[in-house]
Amino acid sequence: MGYGVFICHCGQNIAGTIDIEKLVRKVSGIRGVTHVEDYIFMCSDPGQERIKKAIKEKNLEGIVVAACSPSLHEETFRKAAESVGLNPYLVEIANIREWSAWPHQAEPEEATMKAFKIIESTVEKLNGDKPLEPLRLEVVRRVMVIGGGIAGIQAALDVAEAGIEVILVERSPSIGGRMAQLSETFPTLDCPQCILTPKMTSVAHHPLVKLLAYSEVEEVSGSAGNFKVKVRRKPTYVDWNKCVGCGLCMEACPVELPSEFEMGLAHRKAIYIQFPQAVPNKAVIDSENCIRMKYGRGCGLCAQKCPANAITFEDNGKAEEYDVGAIIVATGLEVMDKANFAEYGAGELKDVLTGLEFERMLAPSGPTGGKVVRPSDGRVPKEVVFIQCVGSRDPENWNPYCSKICCMYTAKQALLYKHAVPGGQAYIFYIDIRADGKGYEEFIHRAMAEEGVIYLRGRVGRVYQEGDKLRVEGVDTISGLKIVIDADMVVLATAAVPSSGVEELAKKLRIQLGEGGWLKEAHLKLRPLETLTSGVFIAGAAQYPKDITDTVSQASGAAAKAVAFLSKGYVVREPLIAVVNEDICSGCGNCEEACSYQAIKVVDGKANVDESLCEGCGSCTAACPSGAVQLKNYDKRQIIKMVESIVG
Amino acid sequence: MQLVIWRSKIHSPEVEKIIELSGQNVYSCYQCGMCTASCPSTGNMDIPPNMIVRLIQIGMIGKVLDSRSIWVCTSCFTCFAECPKGIDIASLTEALRLYHLRRNIDHLNLSSIPHGELLELPVIAMVGALRKFTA
Ligand SMILES: Cc1cc2nc3c(=O)[nH]c(=O)nc-3n(C[C@H](O)[C@H](O)[C@H](O)COP(=O)(O)OP(=O)(O)OC[C@H]3O[C@@H](n4cnc5c(N)ncnc54)[C@H](O)[C@@H]3O)c2cc1C
Numbered sequence: 001m002g003y004g005v006f007i008c009h010c011g012q013n014i015a016g017t018i019d020i021e022k023l024v025r026k027v028s029g030i031r032g033v034t035h036v037e038d039y040i041f042m043c044s045d046p047g048q049e050r051i052k053k054a055i056k057e058k059n060l061e062g063i064v065v066a067a068c069s070p071s072l073h074e075e076t077f078r079k080a081a082e083s084v085g086l087n088p089y090l091v092e093i094a095n096i097r098e099w100s101a102w103p104h105q106a107e108p109e110e111a112t113m114k115a116f117k118i119i120e121s122t123v124e125k126l127n128g129d130k131p132l133e134p135l136r137l138e139v140v141r142r143v144m145v146i147g148g149g150i151a152g153i154q155a156a157l158d159v160a161e162a163g164i165e166v167i168l169v170e171r172s173p174s175i176g177g178r179m180a181q182l183s184e185t186f187p188t189l190d191c192p193q194c195i196l197t198p199k200m201t202s203v204a205h206h207p208l209v210k211l212l213a214y215s216e217v218e219e220v221s222g223s224a225g226n227f228k229v230k231v232r233r234k235p236t237y238v239d240w241n242k243c244v245g246c247g248l249c250m251e252a253c254p255v256e257l258p259s260e261f262e263m264g265l266a267h268r269k270a271i272y273i274q275f276p277q278a279v280p281n282k283a284v285i286d287s288e289n290c291i292r293m294k295y296g297r298g299c300g301l302c303a304q305k306c307p308a309n310a311i312t313f314e315d316n317g318k319a320e321e322y323d324v325g326a327i328i329v330a331t332g333l334e335v336m337d338k339a340n341f342a343e344y345g346a347g348e349l350k351d352v353l354t355g356l357e358f359e360r361m362l363a364p365s366g367p368t369g370g371k372v373v374r375p376s377d378g379r380v381p382k383e384v385v386f387i388q389c390v391g392s393r394d395p396e397n398w399n400p401y402c403s404k405i406c407c408m409y410t411a412k413q414a415l416l417y418k419h420a421v422p423g424g425q426a427y428i429f430y431i432d433i434r435a436d437g438k439g440y441e442e443f444i445h446r447a448m449a450e451e452g453v454i455y456l457r458g459r460v461g462r463v464y465q466e467g468d469k470l471r472v473e474g475v476d477t478i479s480g481l482k483i484v485i486d487a488d489m490v491v492l493a494t495a496a497v498p499s500s501g502v503e504e505l506a507k508k509l510r511i512q513l514g515e516g517g518w519l520k521e522a523h524l525k526l527r528p529l530e531t532l533t534s535g536v537f538i539a540g541a542a543q544y545p546k547d548i549t550d551t552v553s554q555a556s557g558a559a560a561k562a563v564a565f566l567s568k569g570y571v572v573r574e575p576l577i578a579v580v581n582e583d584i585c586s587g588c589g590n591c592e593e594a595c596s597y598q599a600i601k602v603v604d605g606k607a608n609v610d611e612s613l614c615e616g617c618g619s620c621t622a623a624c625p626s627g628a629v630q631l632k633n634y635d636k637r638q639i640i641k642m643v644e645s646i647v648g
Numbered sequence: 649m650q651l652v653i654w655r656s657k658i659h660s661p662e663v664e665k666i667i668e669l670s671g672q673n674v675y676s677c678y679q680c681g682m683c684t685a686s687c688p689s690t691g692n693m694d695i696p697p698n699m700i701v702r703l704i705q706i707g708m709i710g711k712v713l714d715s716r717s718i719w720v721c722t723s724c725f726t727c728f729a730e731c732p733k734g735i736d737i738a739s740l741t742e743a744l745r746l747y748h749l750r751r752n753i754d755h756l757n758l759s760s761i762p763h764g765e766l767l768e769l770p771v772i773a774m775v776g777a778l779r780k781f782t783a
Binding site for chain 2: 382383423424425427433444445448449452453454455456457476478479480481482483484485486
């Protein structure tokens with residue numbers, strides 16, 4: 001009978017600050033507590049055994065584990081309790097580590113008092129807790145993958161190989177993402193054509209994958225296991241069932257526009273196939289720039305040349321709805337525009353390129369056929385300066401974070417430049433070299449020792465035109481010298497940023513963005529592939545800049561998570577959700593407005609909770625003027641009791 | 649101080665010669681500073697060993713050739729033993745000295761040493777000081 005309190009030392013993490021003996025003594029005096037026990041690691045097997053034993057032997061009605069954050073081990077202790085017949089919702093965590101031991105290391109006495117107060121108030125909460133049963137809902141065995149870069153492709157393939165249908169949504173005309181734009185890939189220098197193109201083809205032809213290219217997610221409703229996703233198929237004005245990708249239309253089209261794929265270093269036409277290896281290899285019309293589309297008549301040269309009669313000029317855009325059980329978000333990254341950097345010419349110096357532009361220049365299939373030449377005059381640059389951390393590690397002006405991939409791709413680009421221009425000299429301005437992958441440090445060594453790339457430690461203050469050279473004013477903080485180089489070309493490793501539009505997408509999916517706009521994971525260390533919205537997973541660079549190795553590993557991980565999630569056939573949801581006391585509810589609708597999950601709606605004058613949607617965040621309970629909406633086991637009365645016990 | 653660099657300055661004939669004489673790849677140095685940290689003679693040097701390598705990397709060979717450090721180095725090889733990139737810095741300083749010697753530039757002017765002291769000096773010390781041919 002009564003409650004048990006289990007105090008964890010967490011090695012020295014808690015016991016190093018808090019006087020455990022004193023705490024045990026004080027906790028024993030709390031009304032209703034019949035058993036108190038401390039142990040070095042409660043989460044360990046022997047620790048859990050102690051809890052189980054006490055529950056059984058003392059017939060405990062509820063327990064408080066005073067330990068670390070519930071996000072770490074609440075589930076562990078709930079499971080332990082459940083295994084000996086105690087309802088898991090009668091297990092509470094008192095977080096005395098993050099809330100007391102860690103922040104109050106310098107004042108152990110107060111920390112001990114605070115830990116006591118935390119435990120005391122948690123016992124109060126336990127007093128009001130009711131045993132609950134988890135909710136069970138059927139799932140749809142189909143996964144949607146959003147974003148067709150290498151992350152999305154890998155995730156789609158893995159899910160499909162597990163025998164589960166996949167809907168792969170890509171907003172560009174072709175899948176492939178950034179990787180399709182790369183020249184060769186560090187550290188092995190494989191070309192994307194060799195290693196990516198086959199994967200693009202297999203995913204497009206997989207019998208269980210439905211590829212929706214040139215499409216975007218418009219609306220998402222439902223919840224884990226039962227999402228309804230409305231996808232907008234953008235108008236291509238070309239009948240893709242007929243288009244064979246021969247490209248004759250592109251030859252005929254007279255309108256030239258900067259190619260997005262070639263980073264503006266080459267032209268595309270108003271009707272175009274994104275790149276030669278595009279999957280699907282189909283043409284789309286850029287309706288804003290097509291003469292026929294703009295004026296409603298005229299031109300039409302493409303249609304005359306098309307041997308398949310595929311070009312219709314008809315708006316064939318449409319909305320489609322898909323039921324899916326899980327969603328994997330793999331929207332990837334972009335790089336910052338060089339126009340942002342006034343100190344480096346604000347995008348107006350022709351021979352200053354971004355890293356991604358330089359990738360296209362180095363690519364054998366790129367706008368120069370792999371030749372490195374100055375955009376301004378076509379001359380081969382003999383001195384090339386690479387600048388790292390442009391917009392990264394710059395909390396005052398741009399992004400505080402490290403973009404993670406630039407150290408490696410800059411080394412790669414300098415090395416490939418040396419291969420392309422054997423007599424040339426490459427310089428890299430860097431702050432630190434971060435080469436933390438398999439074979440990466442060796443790769444940097446190769447760039448330095450074998451290719452003679454000169455690494456200069458420091459930032460560059462200014463780049464400006466000086467005759468036909470670009471004067472680079474930087475520093476080498478190792479020698480303490482200001483360094484001036486008259487370069488022929490400058491390459492900026494501009495910061496990686498999340499793909500445009502990810503904010504709106506996140507809102508539709510009801511998932512969160514963290515700092516810098518990267519997708520936020522449920523727990524950085526322990527649940528990096530999940531979001532806080534159950535059933536929605538993340539893969540690839542959308543979470544944080546990553547190289548291909550990490551992207552692919554994470555994509556396979558996310559796929560495995562999605563498959564595991566669906567393979568049970570049903571989902572179990574936390575019952576800690578909102579309930580409405582209809583006797584008090586006046587149907588004012590404040591809760592409906594407060595809810596981010598569209599989980600509470602006023603029906604016939606009373607608020608009604610959709611159990612499959614409610615995430616138990618509690619916004620509605622705060623918005624309710626009468627207290628009619630309460631969160632199960634987080635009842636207002638419980639909270640007041642807790643506060644009273646702390647201040648009383 | 650400001651330094652203007654370009655390819656042929658970095659790879660000047662002097663630099664190439666030093667690299668050839670020493671047989672060392674200075675470009676593999678990533679400036680960890682282990683050589684300086686372990687060198688027993690840095691206290692008497694004007695340029696520490698890691699900076700010697702750095703200055704050669706960025707083409708400032710003149711400053712290195714003019715330094716005291718290359719004559720202070722006793723070629724004890726601690727730097728080489730400790731260098732994680734396997735650069736034999738003692739051989740580098742030897743090459744720097746050789747560079748002077750091959751151009752018949754003496755580091756020490758014998759006639760400036762008082763006669764009495766000269767008589768006291770062991771011959772080996774004199775040869776050592778003159779030629780530093782110790783590597
Ligand atoms: C200059 C440069 C050089 C690099 N070099 C290397 C290298 O040598 N080696 C290496 O390992 N890594 C390299 N990388 C990193 C590599 O590009 C990434 O690891 C990889 O592209 C990440 O894949 P991803 O699928 O997560 O994202 P992405 O490749 O960015 O793909 C995301 C896809 O999602 C689509 N998308 C975006 N938003 C939406 C939306 N709302 N709806 C539908 N679709 C959407 C995009 O169109 C795109 O197709 C380099 C990166 C850069 C910038």
